[in-house]
Amino acid sequence: MPGKKASEAERREQILRAARRVAMRDRLDGLTIRNVAREAEVSSGLVFFHYSTKDALLEALLEWLLERTIVAEIGPDILRHETAVEQLLALLEQELQRLSMHRDQLELFFDFWVIGRRDTTIRTMISQALDRYRASFRPFAAAVIAQNPERYADMTAEGLALLVVSVIQGCAIQVIKDPNPIDLKPMLQTVYALLGRSDAVEV
Amino acid sequence: MPGKKASEAERREQILRAARRVAMRDRLDGLTIRNVAREAEVSSGLVFFHYSTKDALLEALLEWLLERTIVAEIGPDILRHETAVEQLLALLEQELQRLSMHRDQLELFFDFWVIGRRDTTIRTMISQALDRYRASFRPFAAAVIAQNPERYADMTAEGLALLVVSVIQGCAIQVIKDPNPIDLKPMLQTVYALLGRSDAVEV
């Protein structure tokens, strides 16, 4: 006995929201069509009606995840710093802070990562998101080098951006490695020392 | 119609080897008891006879993987360097090189990583392996700081070791991000510039 009707867009949103809740709670291996349907309080058939296949639903979910996880927001908190080095460091610190919160999103990302080894579409989506992410660090890296060429000789903007992003991604692994979160402060302090700033910072 | 008998240890080894081949070829989602049995040319029942459950087989497989993947070998190639900085950098370079080869083992590791979010035993095994890995960098980090305290003020051995390991793990993600391998050289060059060595190196 079918229930009320709803518009295409509404229902898709409703189902996607349910999928998000399920995924955040039970991870990807708990994300079954039936679970999503139950969470959205609709039938399993309806999920297939709006998302023809589970992969389609996964891709919609990943799109949402990527644009709120693998994005470096360049706001006034970053740009208000004077020197390029300080801006880059502020960006790094901001991203590390974002990692420490949002562990659940991080874990979900790694779930998708593993699926992506198999599914070309997902793999490509992730790869492009990570490329964009790294690209957003590049101008800052270039500015750092330009501002003090003799000290930062032998560096390239590409290399520095890749280094910073690698540190962030490595820290992502550290953050979700075990239940009790790790303290990234000593590491951040070390980076500051290497790149030239020395004032202590909160993490 | 049962086949030949074999000793306990022999059969376990034979099955584990088969499991390794299957895992390296088809990833963890292709690692079914039936696949392992076929690869080992035994029956599926026999796999359960020697590994009472699939999890037990997975743990045996993970143990093998960890001790050949998440281990920093400190050989003469590292220790022959004069300064502590050079030793640490040589170690870093060696590990990055190891990443670039062994992509398959890396991907397998991430498969286990995701499973480990669910399975406490696997999670603990991975966590401990990573802790040991980081610990093996610690003495080198400490030596670096001790050798030039005024330059590396504000650093701690713990922080530097964590930084180096984070870089390696971040690069691991870069390495398997997309099919065609990335070039880590510019990044390594940047690290050399930051930590003080300037001669070019092969990767």
Added chain:
DNA sequence: CCACGTATTGACCCTTTGGTCAACACCATG
């Protein structure tokens, strides 16, 4: 050469899951 423990087999069970589909209810329109 007999008997007993054990290694080995493969059919079988049960659960889960992605996906299909015929039936049915809802709503707009004529």
Added chain:
DNA sequence: CATGGTGTTGACCAAAGGGTCAATACGTGG
């Protein structure tokens, strides 16, 4: 008020996979 298109349902299907188990072959000790 009929009617057709479409949103919606839940039963059903097939495949896959972990695990069980009775039957059976093998080897060894008596």
